[in-house]
Amino acid sequence: MIAYIRGVLTAVHDEAVIVDVHGVGYEIVCANPFVFQHSLNNEITINTYHYVREDIQMLYGFKNEDEKYLFTKLISVSGIGPKGALAVLGSIDVGGFVEAIEREDDKFLTSFPGIGKKTARQIILDLKGKLHSFVTAPVHSTEMEQPSEAGSKGLEEAREALKSLGYTDREIKTVIPKLQYENDHNTDEIVRKALALLMKN
Structure with missing residues (x-):
């Protein structure tokens, strides 16, 4: 290994x-x-x-051992392969995802590509109660972490706005994870924050 x-x-x-x-x-x-x-x-x-x-x-x-550990646990769940596990890791913080499992939050888990209700229930069945002692990242409430429908819409509009400004998908992809859980649903404000992050890169 x-x-x-x-x-x-x-x-x-x-x-x-x-x-x-x-x-x-x-x-x-x-x-x-x-x-x-x-x-x-x-x-x-x-x-x-x-x-x-x-x-x-x-x-x-x-990035760290927590992500690696969660990856190994996710691919042990029936119905989730490496590609699906990476899709999860690319858009969450580890603590928030662990909390979603503990809360049996099917809605949050099924928001990820490739995870349906059956797979979400399997994740909960296999992993609930088994991650807290190994994950060092703070566990947060997913009620605060999960993007609302309005927030998701604002994020998508911001993505399109950045494309119209000439930024490539590759460049936009570097900042989207940092904007994923912005509470501000105003597209212009999300774009402003994205531009500030892009200028730092």
């Missing part, structure tokens, strides 16, 4: 990063590769999970 990769971050792509370790380039698939953008051309350590099946071997990367 490859627990982590330490080397020079040489590239950041839409779905993966490349880390050079003594002349060998490791492709590491991540939920949001752009969180590592600030370390480009510098040495970096990425927590990894080495996924091995008969027809495939992949390295998945994570």
